Structures are given as C-alpha cells and as structure tokens.
Amino acid sequence: MSTAIDITDLHVTIGGSHILQGVSLQVASGEVVALLGRNGVGKTTTLRALMGLVPRSGAVRVGDQDVTRWPPHRIARLGVAYVPEDRDVFSALTVGENLRLAEQVAAPNYDGVYELFPELRQRTRQRAGTLSGGQQQMVAVARALLNEWPVLVVDEPSKGLAPRLVSELTDVLARVSATTTMLVVEQNLAVVRRLAQRVVVLDHGVVVHLGPVADLEDAGLMRQLLGVSA
Amino acid sequence: MTVLADLTFSAVALSAVYFLAASGLSLIYGLMDVLNFAHGLFMTLGAYAAWDLTTHLTSTLSAPLNFAVGVVAAILAGAVVAGLTELWLIRPLYGRPISQILVTIGLDLAAVGLLLGGFGSNSLSMPVPLWLFEATHWGSLNLPNADFVALIAGVVVLVGLEWFLRRTRYGIIIRAGVENRDMVRALGVDVGRAFTLVFVLGGAMAGLAGLLNSVVFSGDLVSPLQGDGLLIFAFIVVVIGGLGSIRGSAVAALLVGVVQDFSNYYLGTHPGMAEIGNLSVVLLLAVVLEWRPRGLFGGTL
Numbered sequence: 001m002s003t004a005i006d007i008t009d010l011h012v013t014i015g016g017s018h019i020l021q022g023v024s025l026q027v028a029s030g031e032v033v034a035l036l037g038r039n040g041v042g043k044t045t046t047l048r049a050l051m052g053l054v055p056r057s058g059a060v061r062v063g064d065q066d067v068t069r070w071p072p073h074r075i076a077r078l079g080v081a082y083v084p085e086d087r088d089v090f091s092a093l094t095v096g097e098n099l100r101l102a103e104q105v106a107a108p109n110y111d112g113v114y115e116l117f118p119e120l121r122q123r124t125r126q127r128a129g130t131l132s133g134g135q136q137q138m139v140a141v142a143r144a145l146l147n148e149w150p151v152l153v154v155d156e157p158s159k160g161l162a163p164r165l166v167s168e169l170t171d172v173l174a175r176v177s178a179t180t181t182m183l184v185v186e187q188n189l190a191v192v193r194r195l196a197q198r199v200v201v202l203d204h205g206v207v208v209h210l211g212p213v214a215d216l217e218d219a220g221l222m223r224q225l226l227g228v229s230a
Numbered sequence: 231m232t233v234l235a236d237l238t239f240s241a242v243a244l245s246a247v248y249f250l251a252a253s254g255l256s257l258i259y260g261l262m263d264v265l266n267f268a269h270g271l272f273m274t275l276g277a278y279a280a281w282d283l284t285t286h287l288t289s290t291l292s293a294p295l296n297f298a299v300g301v302v303a304a305i306l307a308g309a310v311v312a313g314l315t316e317l318w319l320i321r322p323l324y325g326r327p328i329s330q331i332l333v334t335i336g337l338d339l340a341a342v343g344l345l346l347g348g349f350g351s352n353s354l355s356m357p358v359p360l361w362l363f364e365a366t367h368w369g370s371l372n373l374p375n376a377d378f379v380a381l382i383a384g385v386v387v388l389v390g391l392e393w394f395l396r397r398t399r400y401g402i403i404i405r406a407g408v409e410n411r412d413m414v415r416a417l418g419v420d421v422g423r424a425f426t427l428v429f430v431l432g433g434a435m436a437g438l439a440g441l442l443n444s445v446v447f448s449g450d451l452v453s454p455l456q457g458d459g460l461l462i463f464a465f466i467v468v469v470i471g472g473l474g475s476i477r478g479s480a481v482a483a484l485l486v487g488v489v490q491d492f493s494n495y496y497l498g499t500h501p502g503m504a505e506i507g508n509l510s511v512v513l514l515l516a517v518v519l520e521w522r523p524r525g526l527f528g529g530t531l
C-alpha cells in the first residue's frame with residue numbers, strides 16, 4: 001500500500017515555544033488515522049504544519065511529493081482537503097460563495113455535497129455568519145468534499161456539536177472514508193471508533209503511541225495517554 | 231436653503247474623491263495588513279501622468295477628448311505603478327508587515343523627492359475643458375460641473391467595485407481573504423494574485439482620485455505633495471469606516487466630506503479658524519473611535 005501522508009521529524013516553533021518536537025507519522029492510501037491527545041499537545045499544529053500554514057522543519061510528503069517548503073495552496077491542490085478546527089467558514093460570504101471559493105476542479109461535485117447535506121441547498125444565499133454551529137460545520141465539510149480530493153484532513157469535526165449532529169456528521173465522514181484517505185483529529189472516542197483504523201497519540205509535541213484502533217479498548221493505556229476513561 | 235444644497239453638493243463631491251482615495255487603501259490593508267503609505271504617491275503620479283500627457287502629447291486634441299485622455303492616463307499610471315510596487319517591493323517582504331510598511335514610506339519619500347527634483351516644487355497647471363469651470367443651474371441651485379464629474383466617478387467606482395467584489399471569483403477571494411487569508415490558501419487558492427490585483431485596483435482608483443483632486447479642488451494644479459495631503463484624509467476615512475470595508479469607506483467618506491466642508495463654511499471664516507475643517511475631521515475620528523473602536527463597519531466587507 002502506498003503512503004498518502006508521510007510526516008518525518010516535524011518541528012514547529014511559534015513565538016519562541018517549541019510546539020512540535022519531532023513528530024513522525026504516516027497515513028497509507030485509503031486508510032483513516034485518528035490523531036489523539038490531551039488539550040494543547042499539538043494536534044492542530046500538526047495538521048496546520050501539514051497544510052503549510054505554519055513555519056516548519058523536518059519532512060512532509062504528500063503522495064510522492066516533498067511538500068515541506070510548499071505554500072498552502074500548492075499543497076491543497078495536490079488533492080488535500082482541509083476542515084480546520086473552528087470551521088473557519090467565511091462569515092461575510094454566503095454559503096454559495098463559501099462553496100464557490102473552494103472550487104478547484106472543472107466539475108465540482110455539488111450534487112454529491114447537497115445529497116450529504118440537503119440543508120445547505122436551501123441556504124446557498126444565506127450569509128454563513130448567520131448559520132448555527134452545526135450548519136457552519138456542514139459548510140466547512142462540504143467545502144472540503146466539493147473537489148472529491150483523495151486526502152481529507154479534519155480537525156475535531158464533532159467539536160461543540162449536539163449529539164444528533166455528531167452522529168449525522170460521523171455518518172457522512174464514514175461514507176466519505178470509503179473512497180478517501182483521512183487524517184482526523186477527534187476527542188470523541190465513539191467517533192474515532194467508527195471512522196479510524198489506526199490511532200496516533202501525541203503528547204507534548206511528540207508521538208507517544210501508535211497502534212490499531214482496538215487500542216482504545218485498553219482502558220489503562222487510554223487513561224495513561226489521554227487522561228480519560230474510554 | 232440654496233446655500234445648504236450647494237454646500238451639500240460640493241461636500242459630496244469632496245467625499246467622492248475621499249472615497250476613491252480610501253477604498254483601495256482599505257482593501258489593501260484588509261487583505262494584506264499592509265498600511266500603504268505609497269498610496270499618496272499613486273495619487274500624485276496619476277495627476278502627473280494626466281498633466282504630462284494632456285500638456286504635451288495630446289494637447290492638440292479637442293479639450294474634452296484631451297481630458298478623457300488625462301483620466302485614462304491617471305488611472306493607468308496609478309494601476310501600473312501600484313502593480314509594480316506590489317510585485318517588486320511588497321512581494322519579497324511577505325510575512326514581514328513592518329518591513330512592508332517601511333518600504334512604502336521609503337518609496338513615497340524617494341519618488342516625491344524625484345518629482346520635486348524633476349518638475350520643481352511649483353504647482354503645474356493642467357489643461358482642462360472650460361466646461362468644468364462652469365456650473366449647471368437647476369432652479370435656484372448652482373452646481374459646479376467639476377463636482378458632477380467627481381460625484382459620477384465616485385458612484386461609478388462604488389457600484390463597479392461592489393459588483394466586482396460580489397460577482398466575480400477574484401472578488402470573492404478578496405472578501406474571503408480579508409476575513410481569513412490562511413483559510414483561503416488552505417482551500418487551494420493562490421492569494422498572491424489577489425494581492426497584486428488589489429494593488430492594481432487600489433492604484434487605479436488612487437490615480438483617478440489624484441487627478442480629480444487637482445481638477446475639482448486645486449484649481450487644476452498638480453503638485454508633488456498633493457497626494458500625501460490627500461492620503462491623510464484617506465487614512466482617516468479608512469479608520470472611521472473600518473479597515474477592509476468598502477461600504478464603510480463610502481459612508482465614512484461622506485461623513486468626513488460633509489463635516490469638513492460644513493465646518494469650513496460656517497466656522498472657517500472667523501479669525502483664527504482657518505483650520506477648523508481639518509480639526510473637525512480629527513474630532514469626528516476621535517468620536518467615532520470612542521464609540522466604535524473598529525470603525526463603523528469594522529471587520530466586514
């Protein structure tokens with residue numbers, strides 16, 4: 001199986017603090033990997049570094065390209081779609097404009113996106129800033145699915161959502177994962193269990209555990225790594 | 231009543247010039263975090279380009295046609311110089327906003343110095359159609375034609391800019407980029423092109439503002455420091471309107487123009503009050519910022 005994402009010895013320093021201190025992880029094509037860890041250990045920073053959004057050193061490869069020094073737009077255009085932690089929909093733009101901005105291929109798959117999120121079809125002219133948190137998350141995910149890119153990077157899709165929305169969104173991501181390589185940061189372990197084949201656990205800017213998703217069932221290990229009872 | 235109407239009309243014409251000067255400045259700051267101190271230079275160069283062409287190359291054309299050539303020259307000069315400024319000076323300094331600001335100050339100082347050396351510090355007179363000096367009488371109203379030209383230019387640019395920002399892909403990129411540049415990039419968009427584009431657009435509007443400033447308010451005179459004088463008011467308009475907001479710039483330009491003109495007219499003739507118009511504008515700025523620290527439309531386009 002070929003490697004879709006290959007991060008080796010990734011270091012990130014922001015404002016004098018050494019946030020990532022040699023993170024290495026791989027995601028094989030077609031695989032779903034969950035990146036776990038307590039608050040503030042560097043999960044979001046890892047994804048942002050992968051997308052080229054923060055200064056980084058080490059090596060980041062996407063497919064067979066070394067993208068370590070590439071700007072974000074070139075990395076994205078390799079086929080890496082990104083759903084950021086706080087959705088980052090453009091609040092002054094309408095839903096339709098948010099989606100239009102994300103178009104990068106000749107035939108963006110609007111039908112597929114509206115099938116997954118029928119609610120958005122009626123709201124194309126609504127300003128994204130006036131949507132509920134759940135609807136904004138739909139826009140952020142829809143934006144990432146529009147181009148049917150092979151790799152999807154998602155940061156805490158369930159954050160701040162009501163349980164019903166979490167399960168709807170997890171259904172969507174599960175459907176997408178059938179055809180897409182995914183690296184997903186997620187605190188909700190039920191969501192992780194549904195989506196991921198493997199887990200990677202970060203602590204203080206380094207990887208402290210790699211293993212199959214079944215490792216989540218090892219309560220002692222999870223308490224030690226995440227400080228939670230799984 | 232008539233005085234009031236005449237005064238309002240000329241204030242709105244002044245506002246139109248402020249809007250043209252400010253909207254590019256606001257877009258550039260909103261999208262790129264660059265406080266562009268070279269914007270005054272773009273205005274000055276617009277006026278000089280118009281002067282140069284209309285007094286030399288095309289001076290044999292009929293007056294209206296010659297003026298039209300001047301308008302096009304001002305717009306093109308502003309656009310080209312601004313575009314090159316972005317590509318040559320701003321682009322190498324991406325990610326270093328302080329250096330970008332300093333380089334625009336340096337460019338302005340150097341280029342204004344060159345203009346002073348090349349053309350002298352005296353104002354030059356631009357040939358314009360006599361029609362511009364006349365006024366249209368409408369009932370008891372007395373509306374200067376030059377003010378009409380400024381007003382129409384301001385409205386056309388406002389409508390055009392709104393259309394561009396709302397209907398075109400680059401417009402959407404710019405509005406999105408003002409809100410969150412990184413996210414635009416992460417969607418696969420090369421924001422660098424939008425950066426050059428806002429400079430070109432801003433420069434075009436600045437060039438036009440520079441020319442209109444000469445024609446409408448400075449008795450057809452062109453001088454090396456005119457743009458920097460206008461730039462101060464443009465900055466005030468941008469701050470009052472809210473950085474990055476075109477509608478904010480339009481509303482703030484109206485406020486500033488009206489406050490300035492009215493206080494000059496009603497108070498400026500008293501002894502020692504010659505600067506009252508400018509003082510009122512600064513007071514307006516203070517009041518607005520006290521009430522809304524991010525400006526009237528701070529944060530949204």
Ligand SMILES: Nc1ncnc2c1ncn2[C@@H]1O[C@H](COP(=O)(O)OP(=O)(O)OP(=O)(O)O)[C@@H](O)[C@H]1O
Nearest residue numbers: 014015017019037038039040041042043044045046
């Ligand atoms: N721009 C920044 N400037 C300074 N420090 C930052 C910046 N971004 C993140 N950090 C710090 O880096 C560390 C890791 O942050 P990061 O957001 O990557 O963690 P996380 O694992 O995603 O946390 P959470 O679970 O809360 O989302 C934190 O201590 C955070 O305070």
Ligand SMILES: [Mg+2]
Nearest residue numbers: 043044045085
């Ligand atoms: Mg995070």
